[in-house]
Structure formats: C-alpha cells, structure tokens
Amino acid sequence: xxxxxxxxxxxxxxxxxxxxxxxxxxxxxxxxxxxxxxxxxxxxxxxxxxxxxxxxxxxxxxxxxxxxxxxxxxxxxxxxxxxxxxxxxxxxxxxxxxxxxxxxxxxxxxxxxxxxxxxxxxxxxxxxxxxxxxxxxxxxxxxxxxxxxxxxxxxxxxxxxxxxxxxxxxxxxxxxxxxxxxxxxxxxxxxxxxxxxxxxxxxxxxxxxxxxxxxxxxxxxxxxxxxxxxxxxxxxxxxxxxxxxxxxxxxxxxxxxxxxxxxxxxxxxxxxxxxxxxxxxxxxxxxxxxxxxxxxxxxxxxxxxxxxxxxxxx
Amino acid sequence: xxxxxxxxxxxxxxxxxxxxxxxxxxxxxxxxxxxxxxxxxxxxxxxxxxxxxxxxxxxxxxxxxxxxxxxxxxxxxxxxxxxxxxxxxxxxxxxxxxxxxxxxxxxxxxxxxxxxxxxxxxxxxxxxxxxxxxxxxxxxxxxxxxxxxxxxxxxxxxxxxxxxxxxxxxxxxxxxxxxxxxxxxxxxxxxxxxxxxxxxxxxxxxxxxxxxxxxxxxxxxxxxxxxxxxxxxxxxxxxxxxxxxxxxxxxxxxxxxxxxxxxxxxxxx
Amino acid sequence: xxxxxxxxxxxxxxxxxxxxxxxxxxxxxxxxxxxxxxxxxxxxxxxxxxxxxxxxxxxxxxxxxxxxxxxxxxxxxxxxxxxxxxxxxxxxxxxxxxxxxxxxxxxxxxxxxxxxxxxxxxxxxxxxxxxxxxxxxxxxxxxxxxxxxxxxxxxxxxxxxxxxxxxxxxxxxxxxxxxxxxxxxxxxxxxxxxxxxxxxxxxxxxxxxxxxxxxxxxxxxxxxxxxxxxxxxxxxxxxxxxxxxxxxxxxxxxxxxxxxxxxxxxxxxxxxxxxxxxxxxxxxxxxxxxxxxxxxxxxxxxxxxxxxxxxxxxxxxxxxxxxxxxxxxxxxxxxxxxxxxxxxxxxxxxxxxxxxxxxxxxxxxxxxxxxxxxxxxxxxxxxxxxxxxxxxxx
Numbered sequence: 001x002x003x004x005x006x007x008x009x010x011x012x013x014x015x016x017x018x019x020x021x022x023x024x025x026x027x028x029x030x031x032x033x034x035x036x037x038x039x040x041x042x043x044x045x046x047x048x049x050x051x052x053x054x055x056x057x058x059x060x061x062x063x064x065x066x067x068x069x070x071x072x073x074x075x076x077x078x079x080x081x082x083x084x085x086x087x088x089x090x091x092x093x094x095x096x097x098x099x100x101x102x103x104x105x106x107x108x109x110x111x112x113x114x115x116x117x118x119x120x121x122x123x124x125x126x127x128x129x130x131x132x133x134x135x136x137x138x139x140x141x142x143x144x145x146x147x148x149x150x151x152x153x154x155x156x157x158x159x160x161x162x163x164x165x166x167x168x169x170x171x172x173x174x175x176x177x178x179x180x181x182x183x184x185x186x187x188x189x190x191x192x193x194x195x196x197x198x199x200x201x202x203x204x205x206x207x208x209x210x211x212x213x214x215x216x217x218x219x220x221x222x223x224x225x226x227x228x229x230x231x232x233x234x235x236x237x238x239x240x241x242x243x244x245x246x247x248x249x250x251x252x253x254x255x256x257x258x259x260x261x262x263x264x265x266x267x268x269x270x271x272x273x274x275x276x277x278x279x280x281x282x283x284x285x286x287x288x289x290x291x292x293x294x295x296x297x298x299x300x301x302x303x304x305x306x307x308x309x310x311x312x313x314x
Numbered sequence: 315x316x317x318x319x320x321x322x323x324x325x326x327x328x329x330x331x332x333x334x335x336x337x338x339x340x341x342x343x344x345x346x347x348x349x350x351x352x353x354x355x356x357x358x359x360x361x362x363x364x365x366x367x368x369x370x371x372x373x374x375x376x377x378x379x380x381x382x383x384x385x386x387x388x389x390x391x392x393x394x395x396x397x398x399x400x401x402x403x404x405x406x407x408x409x410x411x412x413x414x415x416x417x418x419x420x421x422x423x424x425x426x427x428x429x430x431x432x433x434x435x436x437x438x439x440x441x442x443x444x445x446x447x448x449x450x451x452x453x454x455x456x457x458x459x460x461x462x463x464x465x466x467x468x469x470x471x472x473x474x475x476x477x478x479x480x481x482x483x484x485x486x487x488x489x490x491x492x493x494x495x496x497x498x499x500x501x502x503x504x505x506x507x508x509x510x511x512x513x514x515x516x517x518x519x520x521x522x523x524x525x526x527x528x529x530x531x532x533x534x535x536x537x538x539x540x541x542x543x544x545x546x547x548x549x550x551x552x553x554x555x556x557x558x559x560x561x562x563x564x565x566x567x568x569x570x571x572x573x574x575x576x577x578x579x580x581x582x583x
Numbered sequence: 584x585x586x587x588x589x590x591x592x593x594x595x596x597x598x599x600x601x602x603x604x605x606x607x608x609x610x611x612x613x614x615x616x617x618x619x620x621x622x623x624x625x626x627x628x629x630x631x632x633x634x635x636x637x638x639x640x641x642x643x644x645x646x647x648x649x650x651x652x653x654x655x656x657x658x659x660x661x662x663x664x665x666x667x668x669x670x671x672x673x674x675x676x677x678x679x680x681x682x683x684x685x686x687x688x689x690x691x692x693x694x695x696x697x698x699x700x701x702x703x704x705x706x707x708x709x710x711x712x713x714x715x716x717x718x719x720x721x722x723x724x725x726x727x728x729x730x731x732x733x734x735x736x737x738x739x740x741x742x743x744x745x746x747x748x749x750x751x752x753x754x755x756x757x758x759x760x761x762x763x764x765x766x767x768x769x770x771x772x773x774x775x776x777x778x779x780x781x782x783x784x785x786x787x788x789x790x791x792x793x794x795x796x797x798x799x800x801x802x803x804x805x806x807x808x809x810x811x812x813x814x815x816x817x818x819x820x821x822x823x824x825x826x827x828x829x830x831x832x833x834x835x836x837x838x839x840x841x842x843x844x845x846x847x848x849x850x851x852x853x854x855x856x857x858x859x860x861x862x863x864x865x866x867x868x869x870x871x872x873x874x875x876x877x878x879x880x881x882x883x884x885x886x887x888x889x890x891x892x893x894x895x896x897x898x899x900x901x902x903x904x905x906x907x908x909x910x911x912x913x914x915x916x917x918x919x920x921x922x923x924x925x926x927x928x929x930x931x932x933x934x935x936x937x938x939x940x941x942x943x944x945x946x947x948x949x950x951x952x953x954x955x956x957x958x959x960x961x962x963x964x965x966x967x968x969x970x971x972x973x974x975x976x977x
Contacts, residue, residue, distance in 0.1 A: 204609050
C-alpha cells in the first residue's frame, strides 16, 4: 500500500454534512430538553413563594380565589383519596391479567392475542372517552340500578362520586399495571419456575412463592406509574366525581371531591382576576407537580430497595 | 408384592443384573409440532442404578430425560406416543397427577438455579410445599440433605444468607440437596456439571457415586469420561434414536455398533 | 393409599394416579385467573357499548329538537302506537318500558306545556320547525334564519340549538396537525440523535429526561401555554388573537413529543447492529449510516410512532380546553378552534342528562373512540410487521 492511500483514513477533513446532521438532531434534542426545563423553571420560580405551610394545610372558604385565605388541603386529600381507591382495584386485576398472560396463556392462542390487542387499545383510548364511559356506565347504569335496588330510587350512587371517578381511572390505568408487571414477570429466569415445578410445586404455588416475590419491584413500579399518571389526569373525572367546591372533606365513597388538577384548571380559566390569582395558581401547579414527580422518584427508590433486599435474602 | 411381577433386567455382563427394573420406555416417540424428536425409544432402566444418556447435541437425550418427570408438558405443541412407565405405571396415563409424580422424580438442571432465598429456605422449599411445618423436623432434614450433598461443612455457619452468594459448584450441590430433601426415588440430572470447573465437577461426581446407594439416578452428559466414571449403564443416542444400550464397561470398551464406537472414541460429536 | 409414601416400595408408584380432580383449588384458581384476565377485553367492549348506547338515539333519529311540534293531546295516548309515544316523549325504549300509563300521561302534560310555552316569535321561524339533530343538520351547511348563506355552526345553546359537527372536526384536525407538525420532526430528530449519534452517557441521561416530560400532567402544560407561551408566540409571530389554534397545537406537541420519541427511538435501536457496522466498515460516516441505512430500515417504526402520536393528540383534552375554545369554522391556524374533546369536556356539565345535546356529545365521544381505535390498530399493526421483518419472520 502506498502512502497517500493511508491518508484517506485520517479524518482531519471537515465533513459539512456530518456536522450539519448531528447538529440538527442534537438541536432537536436540546430543544425538547429546553421545553422541559422551561416548564419546570417557570413553575418553580413563580410557585415557590406561594408554597407556604398555610397554603398546603388550610381548607378554603367559598371564595378560593382569595390569595390570603385560600389553601389546597381538600384538593390534596381528594386527589390522594381517589388515587388510593383506584389502586385497590387496578393492582389486583392488572397483576392477575399479567400473570395469566405470562404464566398460563400460550402465546399462539387466539384469546391471548385478543387480550393483548385489548390492552393495547385500552392504552390508546382518549381520557375524555373514559370520562364519558364513567358517566354512561358507572353512574347512569351501575349507579342508577344500585339506587333502584338498594335505596328506593333516591339518588345515592347514581350521581358523580369518588368511587366512580376511581373506577374510571382504574380502567384507564389498567394497561400501565399490566405492561409493567408483565415486563417484570418475563425478566424472571425460567429456570426458577422449572426448579420449583420439578420439586412438585403446583403452578399456583410456584407463582405465589417464587414468581410474584421476584416480580414485586416491577409490580410496585407499575402501580406507582399508574398512580402518578392518574394523579395528574383531569378529563376522566370531570363528569364522574370532581366538584368545583365542597365545604367539607370527602369521607364516603359516594361523596364528590375536590381535586388538584381540576383546581388548576379552575384557577387558570374561571378566575375573576387573573393577575391576582396567578401566585396561587402557580403554587397549586407546583404542589401537583411535586406530588406526581415525587411519586416517580419514590418508584425508582422502592425498586432499587426491593431489588437489593431480594438479592440478599428472601 | 408388586416386585414379584417386575421383569428382571437382562443385562448381559453387568454387575447390576440383580436390580429390578424401575423405569421402562416402551416404543416412545415425541413430537415437537410436526417434527419427531424421539423415535420409538424402548429402554429399561434398573432401580438404584446410575444410567448415563450420552450422544451429540440435539440427539434427544435431554428430551427423553424430561419425559420422566413430564417437564416437557411445559412446552406448547409437544405430543407423545408410546408409553413411559415407572414402577409399572404409565406416567402419561390420563389419571396421573403430575405434581405427585414430580415429588417422586427429582431433577437437577444444567444451569444451577437456586431460588433467590436463603440457603436454608432453598432446601426447605420442597418440604414446606409438601406440608412439613415442624421447625425441628425441617432443621433435621435440611441438615441431613446438606450433609448428603457434601455441602454442610461449607455452609453451616451461613444457612440464612442468600444462596446466590455461593460459588457455581456450591450452588449446584445446593440444588442437589434441594432435590433430595423431599426424598424422591429417582433423580434426573441434566448435564449437572457442564458449567463447572474440574474441581467442582469432581466433587459432584463423588456425590453422585454416593447418592447411588439410595437413589436411582439418570444423568445426561456430553462428557464421555464422566459417563465412564460414574455410570453403571450407558445409553447412546443419535438424532432421536437409541443406538445402543448396555453396561457402561461394554459401551466404552467393546461397543457392538460402529456409530457408538466412533462417538466414544471421539471421532465425531 | 398413601400418596406420599417415603420408602421405595414400587407399590408407592400407585400414588401418582390421582388425576387432576385431586386439586380443586388449583383448578378453580386457574379458571378465576383466566376470567379476571378477560377484564381488559370486557372493558374495551363496555366502553364501546356504553358510550355508543347513550349516543344511539341520535344515530336512529330518535331525538327531536324541533320547538314547534304536532301536539298529541293527553287523552289520545291510546290512539297512538308505543313507538310514536316513545319518540314524542324522547324516551329510550328501556325508560319507556319501565313507565306506567300515569307517568306517561304526566310526561305528556309536561310536554304540551313546554310546547305551548314556545315564544310567539318562534312560531313563524322556519328553524323552529326542524329537528336539528337530523343528520342533514349535523353534517351539512344550513342557511339558518337571519344568515346570508349556508354555514356550518355549532351552537348548542339558545332556543334553536345548532349541532353542526363539522367545525369541531376542523378544529380538532387543525390543532392536531399543528401539534404533529411541531412534534414529529423534533421527536424523530431527537430519537435519531439519542439512538445513533449520542455517546452512551448522554443517552442514559437524555432518555429518562425526555420521558419525564410525559410525566407532566396536561393541566400543567396548559397553564404554561396559557400564561407563558401564548405571549411569547404572539411576540414572535405578531398575530391578533392571543389564544388560538396555533398556541394550542404547539402545546399539544409538548404532550405528544415523549410518545413519538420513545416509539421512534425504540424502532431505531432495534435496527440490527450488523447493518450499521457493515456500513461503517465500508467507510460511511456516522450520519451517512444513520441517514441512508438506519432511518430507511426503521421508517415503518417511525411512521407508526407518528400514527400513535396522532391518536394521542386527537384525544388530548385539557390543553386545548385551557388554551382555546371558541368554535369557529376556519382553517386559519391563527384563529381559535374548538376540538371534539374540548367540546365534550366543556359542555357535558350543561347538557341535560338524556337530552339531545347530551346524546350528541356522546356520539362525538364514540366517533373519537373509533378514530383512536383505528389509529392504534394501524400503529400496532405496522410496528408488529416491522419487528417481525427485522427478526426475519417474514
């Protein structure tokens, strides 16, 4: 080989297209990160001063636009309440479905494929359609029929209520739990299942004693992701349980409730004086953002912890 | 009483002719979907005998082994023809409870697969499954099993630490302890030492020779020396067919088939 | 027989003959698990059924909004067929079935009172005589009384309710397309950068950060768009109305960027390394490899990402609701727009439960469900084929 040929291997020549292409895609990435940063900085900067203990812990009077007396305690409690009730429904159903899909079903069977397609579709249904479903099914069908049977047709369940909002959200977040659980079930080495079965364990015993303990971090992550998604959603609860204002905290499943996300919407669009409500609006947004992000971080921490524990001992 | 009706094994020049037959494959064929993975295997194995299945990869020796505790049931699309009998009972009969069968036919896998639990819990797992709750009884069986698998001295001070902290060879011996804790009658071993270093392998082999007093052992191996060292009988398989079966000494010194000779002398495989 | 006989007597092997009936709990649990796993299918069906159920009267022309109608005197209840009465009183067959004669008569009295209550000036208005929930008025432009030309109008309030859904379709498409036009290039560009060009350490940090964007609730994005972005964009582009379809579209873009990014990134990474290495070995530069080898190979996946992004954008509610909401029949991006989701969210509270407005909102929901169903199917189908092809299955 002669000397000039080797020279081609050196990359000291400026390659315009390479520079242009990496630059453009890099800029796109930077721009997206910029958006994220802009939203976070904007919310924190404007919301920080309003975020006082008084604000977080007080129950507002009728006029919650008044910056001096207002608070968001009922909204925090309402959001937490609806999300907890949702979890009680969605986790068992989601986990059992994932167990069926990975442990029992054969991948080639038609029913499995239909279930998977349904899960995929459920994940893509617009949140407002879930709201309509909650109204049409839970309130107008289930609730009204419950009233006819149990309460002599007086309206107890056949109206917007916390339980209906929670159930609607449970249907909405079902795919999140299923997908996360399925992922963690698939990550368990098949050798463990074989070992248990070869010792004469039944399938159920194997799932209960070996598979599920191993999948716990994945299940928890799925649950927390579902919670964090549901906590920020407003559209599905609009017609199924949220209240513009309530003087008392929700205590029963048939109560309506106030909600952080909905409160953000109300403050930003229904305020009589936009400039005056801006500080409390931003403070409320900050509370909502902290809650949803904190949940995400908690998910990460729990996952790491449970994994460490599992590694060490049963 | 039943042993009166058991056929005597007809091993030409083996030392095991006094053993009763325990396992019998009768014209057994196995299909994965449309392809036939085992072709009309007929074979009788004696009780408390170590039988080695040898042959090149893909010859069906592991598949045949997994017929004995019906692990093949876990795979979709597997179909069986013919019979596979243990103690005279067809284990593929309709009324057979697979769980009960697997309690009696233990298995050790190629890759050691201890549960991510403590050493103690690994051994106690099968016992708990089968209803042993008494703590002192559990302790006793766990210790005995670990002693039988020659692991007790190494782990007695850390029974409650994770089994995943053990070395590869120790893990495999733990798996053996786990299998023998529930007192199966037959132990299946699917290349139990293939992932281990020579020293760990030697320990496993010693262990197998020891266990043979109490258990009937069927071992799949691709290590010819290993088969020669530990087994009483050897079966040689080639692409789903049983080529030759007989006393190990005969298979390795004076095989009657040309293919067997080629394989054991290392000419292919 | 002792099933767990510990010694080696061959008789013990009889114990394996217990059959599957021996474990009823196991059997029952298996069936239960199967039943529960059907819940996802059940939910999709229920959603479709119950959203469509509330909308059915519109499809079958059973709603009637005409202010001036032929009055059926209460005494003539028996002279008319059940179907006629049911339609006259705007009841569902189910409701009708549950009512006795007395209730029906009361309802007829109420109806007569309502019909007699119509202000005198509407008696001569041709619009008061038509059923505005008829398909003709839902889809086609109509020259309403007092207008110079046929127009598409959505105006569900007032005496004569106008339910033309075309402006809502236009509004939805306008906002969605702006959102996608903004989000697709950015998200795909970032996906190329992260999956092909960035160093591993940058990839590890950037990926979760972009996914964090999807963790921001849409009301928060809405607030940001309403307060900050609207002003910034107005300064840059200098248009008149501060809140318009353009602002809403861009904000919508924020919400769909993470969706498109993660699917496109996944598709790009799943292109086998062998392709890239072969190209690099032939002396192609990194960008040439990405542009000429990886991107064409991953194109179906990128397309699917855009389709799924469309499904997400068309269904997003709160952002558009907060940023713009006037229903205007205009394709101008700097005009306001009202999307289908916004309409449902904003008007359901005012709609009378079971009334025509309520039913039309449900019909819009059913259409939305169908649209996202189709776009999800297409997206999933394309991704499935793409993955199979890469794995060499077909």
